Amino acid sequence: MQALKADNSGFVIGPDGLQRLLEVLAGEGYRVVGPALRDDAIVYDDIDGVASLPVGWTDRQEPGRYALERREDNACFGYAVGLHSWKKFLFPPAETLWTAQRGSDGAIAVSTPERAPDKFAFIGVRSCEIHAMAVQGRVFEEGPYTDTAYAARRAGAFIVAVNCAEAGGTCFCVSMETGPRAEQGFDLALTELADGAEHWFLVEVGSEAGRAVLEQVPHVPATAEQAEAARAVSERTASGMGRGLDTQGIKDLLQDNPEHSRWDDVAERCLSCANCTMVCPTCFCSTVEEHSDLTGENAQRVRKWDSCFTMDYSYIHGGSVRSSARSRYRQWMTHKLANWIDQFGTSGCVGCGRCITWCPVGIDLTEEVAAIRAAPEEGRSR
Amino acid sequence: METMEQILGQQSFFAGFPAEFVALIAGCARNCHFKAGEYLLREGDPADSFFLVRQGKAALEIASPARAPVIFTTLGPGEIVGVSWLIPPYRAEFDARAVEPVRAIAIDAKCLRAKCESDHHLGYEMMKRFLPVMVKRLHATRLQILDVYGHR
Amino acid sequence: MQAAALKDPFVPDICRVASARRELADAVTLELEPLSGARPDFRPGQFNMLYAFGVGEVAISMSVSAHENRGFVHTVRNAGAVSGALAALEPGATLGVRGPFGTGWPVAEAEGRDVLIVAGGLGLAPLRPAIQEVLARRERYGRVTILAGCRSPHDILYQRDLERWRQRLDVTVEVTVDHAGTGWHGDVGFVTGLIPRSPFDPDKAVAMVCGPEVMMRFAAGALLKAGMPAADIYLSMERNMKCAIGLCGHCQFGPAFVCKDGPVLPYDRIAGLLAVQEI
Numbered sequence: 001m002q003a004l005k006a007d008n009s010g011f012v013i014g015p016d017g018l019q020r021l022l023e024v025l026a027g028e029g030y031r032v033v034g035p036a037l038r039d040d041a042i043v044y045d046d047i048d049g050v051a052s053l054p055v056g057w058t059d060r061q062e063p064g065r066y067a068l069e070r071r072e073d074n075a076c077f078g079y080a081v082g083l084h085s086w087k088k089f090l091f092p093p094a095e096t097l098w099t100a101q102r103g104s105d106g107a108i109a110v111s112t113p114e115r116a117p118d119k120f121a122f123i124g125v126r127s128c129e130i131h132a133m134a135v136q137g138r139v140f141e142e143g144p145y146t147d148t149a150y151a152a153r154r155a156g157a158f159i160v161a162v163n164c165a166e167a168g169g170t171c172f173c174v175s176m177e178t179g180p181r182a183e184q185g186f187d188l189a190l191t192e193l194a195d196g197a198e199h200w201f202l203v204e205v206g207s208e209a210g211r212a213v214l215e216q217v218p219h220v221p222a223t224a225e226q227a228e229a230a231r232a233v234s235e236r237t238a239s240g241m242g243r244g245l246d247t248q249g250i251k252d253l254l255q256d257n258p259e260h261s262r263w264d265d266v267a268e269r270c271l272s273c274a275n276c277t278m279v280c281p282t283c284f285c286s287t288v289e290e291h292s293d294l295t296g297e298n299a300q301r302v303r304k305w306d307s308c309f310t311m312d313y314s315y316i317h318g319g320s321v322r323s324s325a326r327s328r329y330r331q332w333m334t335h336k337l338a339n340w341i342d343q344f345g346t347s348g349c350v351g352c353g354r355c356i357t358w359c360p361v362g363i364d365l366t367e368e369v370a371a372i373r374a375a376p377e378e379g380r381s382r
Numbered sequence: 383m384e385t386m387e388q389i390l391g392q393q394s395f396f397a398g399f400p401a402e403f404v405a406l407i408a409g410c411a412r413n414c415h416f417k418a419g420e421y422l423l424r425e426g427d428p429a430d431s432f433f434l435v436r437q438g439k440a441a442l443e444i445a446s447p448a449r450a451p452v453i454f455t456t457l458g459p460g461e462i463v464g465v466s467w468l469i470p471p472y473r474a475e476f477d478a479r480a481v482e483p484v485r486a487i488a489i490d491a492k493c494l495r496a497k498c499e500s501d502h503h504l505g506y507e508m509m510k511r512f513l514p515v516m517v518k519r520l521h522a523t524r525l526q527i528l529d530v531y532g533h534r
Numbered sequence: 535m536q537a538a539a540l541k542d543p544f545v546p547d548i549c550r551v552a553s554a555r556r557e558l559a560d561a562v563t564l565e566l567e568p569l570s571g572a573r574p575d576f577r578p579g580q581f582n583m584l585y586a587f588g589v590g591e592v593a594i595s596m597s598v599s600a601h602e603n604r605g606f607v608h609t610v611r612n613a614g615a616v617s618g619a620l621a622a623l624e625p626g627a628t629l630g631v632r633g634p635f636g637t638g639w640p641v642a643e644a645e646g647r648d649v650l651i652v653a654g655g656l657g658l659a660p661l662r663p664a665i666q667e668v669l670a671r672r673e674r675y676g677r678v679t680i681l682a683g684c685r686s687p688h689d690i691l692y693q694r695d696l697e698r699w700r701q702r703l704d705v706t707v708e709v710t711v712d713h714a715g716t717g718w719h720g721d722v723g724f725v726t727g728l729i730p731r732s733p734f735d736p737d738k739a740v741a742m743v744c745g746p747e748v749m750m751r752f753a754a755g756a757l758l759k760a761g762m763p764a765a766d767i768y769l770s771m772e773r774n775m776k777c778a779i780g781l782c783g784h785c786q787f788g789p790a791f792v793c794k795d796g797p798v799l800p801y802d803r804i805a806g807l808l809a810v811q812e813i
Contacts, residue, residue: 097544100587100630107628108587112545144794145543145779255788258810285783287776290590299588301544306782313784315774317613327812335786342789441722450715453722458731481719518727525724526712530746531655531685 009227011203011219018076018201019050021160021188024216025121030158033089034123035082040068044082044089047123054079061168061242061353064362075194077124080168081352085129085281089120090153091136097288097301115149121158125186127179128171128350130161132281134185138344139284158209161186165193165233169242170353172366176245178350181234188214191230202230243353245366246373247337250347253373254338258330262371267326269361274307276355276363277332282348285313308332333365386411389487393434394460395511403504410493416440416480422463423478430472431488432464438484442476454526455519456481462515467491468508543779546585546630547572549606551623557609558689561656562621563597566606566631574606577638578663579742579770579798582606583778585630586619593775594620595660595797596634599667606631609659609691635778637798639664640768644740648676650732652753654683654725654745658691660770660797661744665699672704676739679706679732683725683749686711687718706733725749729756736761742798744770751808754801764802771796771804788813 013021026032034047037054047053059079060067071078098112137154140147161182164171173179182189187210191202202222205211222230277283287306292299306313309328314321322328340348349365356364386408390396396404414433416422422433422440433440439458443451454476457463463478463486472491498505549566557563568574581595592614598607612621623629641664649668653661668675680699684690690709700707708728710721721728725745741762743753750769757767773785773792785792788807790799807813 098542098546100585102587108548108630110546110548110630112542140781143780145781147544147781148542258813284781287782287784288591290588292588296588303544306784308783313774316772321773322812324812331786331813339786339789343791439721441716443716450717453714453716453718456710456720456722458721460731479716522724522727525726525748525752528748529685529712530748531683531689531712 009224010205010222010230011214012222012226013201013203013217013219015050015076015199017217017219018190020217021213022047022049022123024213025123025158025160028213029119030121031118032121032123033086035077035079037068041066041083042068042079043084044086044122044124050076053077053124058166059168061170061357062362063170063356063364064359066357073194073196074199075165075192077162077190077192078166078194080164080166080171081126081129081354083354083358084279085132085352085354086122086125087132087136087281087283089118089122090133090157091140091150091284091286091305093305095149095303097303099301100299102297102299115152117149117152117156119156119158120153121160123160124162125159125182126164126173126352127161127182128173128176128352129281130159130182130185131176131178131350132352135282135344135346135348135350136284138346142344158213159186159188159206161189161206163189163191163230163234164237165191167237167240167242168353168357170356170364171241171351172243172245172353173351174238174241174244175247175366176347176349176351180237186210191233193226193229193233200226202226243351243356243364243366245349245351245369247347250369251338251341253369253376254334257372257376258334260372260377262368263326263330265371266329266363266368267324269363270309270325270329271360272309272325272328273360274309275358275360277307277309278305279354279358280336281350281352281354282336283307287312308335329363333368337365337369386413386487389413389436390434393436393487395434395462399507403507406497406501406504407489407494410490410497411487412490414486414488416484416486418480418483420480421477422480422484422486423474423476425474425477427474428472429464429466429474430491432462432467432491433478433484433486433488435459435461435463436485436487438480438482438486440478440484441481442478444476451477455522462512464491465512465516467495468512543632544777546583546591546632548628549631551625551627551629552605553625554623557691558611560613560621561609561611561691563607563609564620564623565598565604566608566629568605568631569628573603574600574634576600576606576634578641578667579638579660580634580636581660581775581778581797582608582631582633582635583775584608584610584616584620585632586616586623587629589619590616591630591632591776592616592620593635593778593793595770597659597662599663599670601667601670606633609656611656632778635793637796639742639770639798640740641667644668644742645671645674646676646738648734648739649678650729650734650739650741650757651678651680652725652729652741652743652745652757653681654749654753655685655689656691657743657745657749657770658682661742662692662695664742665695669699669702669705676735677706677733678704679734680708681725681728681732682707682709683728683745684709684711685713687714687720708732724752726752726756729753729760734760737763739766741767742770743767747772747808754805754808764805765800767801768798769801769804770798
């Protein structure tokens with residue numbers, strides 16, 4: 001995806017145009033993935049035109065709570081964020097890295113699976129999620145070693161951003177400076193306006209690939225009023241954030257407070273269920289399992305998502321380094337909001353709020369940080 | 383020929399010790415030798431002396447029935463063998479055996495205890511030097527008990 | 535690093551076991567030769583990920599310097615499923631090898647200084663390549679001291695090497711065991727006890743320490759007490775290494791990834807973390 005400055009005023013398409021956009025992308029060989037209703041939740045999944053979208057639905061997200069509600073309009077993207085992020089496509093929950101075979105002479109040989117990476121078109125990517133992809137990109141692509149399969153999937157993805165028109169109850173992208181308006185990292189960015197009889201999308205072009213696709217979709221230049229109306233959508237969303245996180249000096253705050261009593265407090269509530277790490281769009285930890293077949297002659301190395309909330313995660317000879325829930329929560333939050341900055345030059349949090357929503361006991365990291373900030377206890381170290 | 387005062391004054395154990403105290407201790411001290419295998423101290427014997435090793439190596443060990451004695455620490459030049467002389471009932475708690483020929487200064491415990499009783503400044507200086515020795519050995523023993531290199 | 539980045543870093547090369555030698559009751563030293571014929575190059579202190587077919591991968595340090603031209607040499611202790619399978623490999627067997635990974639001992643940085651090696655148990659294995667490279671260019675260093683602690687006289691790793699080094703007139707070698715029978719004529723006591731009587735100038739020395747974390751913590755404490763600056767004390771950390779390339783998250787130690795920022799880390803960088811439990 002080539003970076004290209006978004007056109008100032010943009011273009012306008014209608015719901016038919018959106019349908020046409022999805023058809024064009026499918027026609028170009030993309031696997032088109034977008035929001036869809038599954039099991040009383042909005043998830044990102046393969047979609048088959050506008051009819052697959054959660055038209056007229058919104059999500060109500062609060063700590064430990066998620067519910068779908070009917071909207072009074074027919075907005076296609078009238079919710080905050082899906083349950084899972086796009087992570088599950090770029091960084092699959094389970095992936096065979098390589099296989100090994102043992103020959104009749106006992107010698108082993110290794111082969112890598114033929115990788116024809118899925119060419120994804122992601123429809124309805126939020127600004128926080130674009131930032132999350134960039135954050136994971138730093139981990140997987142910009143270190144001394146590159147996860148080549150991840151890099152190939154990300155490079156091949158076509159991203160249709162949709163600027164948020166609703167701030168969720170657990171959203172805090174404004175604090176993290178990751179939204180709500182997508183500024184870059186997309187091929188096309190839409191702002192949906194569904195107001196009674198009127199239903200249209202303002203389209204901004206972010207890349208040459210985006211422009212080429214838009215060429216095949218009926219569109220008209222946006223008027224100044226339409227551009228202004230779209231801008232107002234993002235402004236309204238920005239002012240309606242469900243949460244806030246004061247990030248001032250947060251790295252030192254957390255690294256200097258490893259023995260803060262708040263960690264004991266949160267450990268009383270945390271179930272170590274790992275939900276937060278599964279739904280987090282930047283959590284990248286993985287393990288590798290050895291899968292053997294019954295003949296014992298073939299083995300697969302399967303990479304799977306892992307979580308710092310499990311005991312196995314920190315296992316060294318003799319036991320787990322982090323055997324208490326207190327130490328595991330501290331690891332997760334300190335890594336996400338502080339150590340990540342040392343490691344990758346950016347926060348690991350984009351403010352999407354999923355970890356708050358999907359925590360079964362409603363632990364809210366913005367509250368945890370605020371509690372430590374309110375009464376920092378000079379820690380022994382960093 | 384060096385005097386006992388000079389010899390004691392050169393020992394790091396007595397570094398910074400006031401000269402008059404060194405002289406008091408020298409009055410209780412004598413040179414001694416042990417061949418390899420000879421015992422400096424035997425468990426249960428009266429703690430009549432303690433030793434400042436000048437050369438060689440001594441092992442502190444515990445004997446137990448039907449098995450070979452277990453060595454739990456070795457002591458070399460500059461180190462003290464015997465701390466029980468300070469603590470009633472003044473009996474050696476462990477065997478101390480020369481694993482190499484040992485040249486040492488033996489200090490008569492009864493003599494020094496009497497001097498410490500009559501001059502508490504001397505007694506305090508001795509305590510200040512013995513307490514770190516005992517704490518250091520306690521720390522080392524704790525780390526050995528951890529068995530850090532063993533299977534967990 | 536460039537070449538490494540182009541290749542799929544998850545995929546191992548296949549090596550053949552050239553020799554397998556029992557070191558201790560539970561430890562075996564494997565010499566590995568790449569089937570590709572490539573001549574392994576690495577720095578002392580680095581590690582490989584060794585793959586036992588059907589079982590899995592584990593991180594093991596190199597235990598012989600690349601300068602000795604003996605391929606990859608690893609001393610493996612049978613401590614789990616993977617290391618047990620590796621320790622059971624016989625000459626001619628094949629296994630997967632990824633690496634070398636991680637930071638090395640400051641062998642070049644230590645030139646012109648006294649070198650103090652402090653090893654506990656199998657911690658001597660990752661230090662041996664550093665000792666070999668220092669002794670190969672002995673004239674470039676000040677006083678060289680090797681302190682090794684282990685459990686009992688039966689658990690002394692690389693006894694022949696220690697004897698050979700001790701015979702040299704330009705190296706001080708001290709070995710101490712935690713407990714011993716009367717057949718042992720050497721030192722008994724914890725390895726930290728050897729530090730105060732070792733010949734080194736604390737202002738002009740580099741210490742390389744490897745062993746169980748508790749041992750390293752107390753060794754670092756004894757070195758500080760002897761007057762060494764924390765920045766001149768290097769430890770080799772152990773954490774759960776899965777990918778070895780900074781992508782899987784497991785080996786995090788505060789902000790550091792032990793696999794790529796370590797395993798060898800200067801004490802001043804990690805002293806605070808070592809003081810926090812379960813970090």
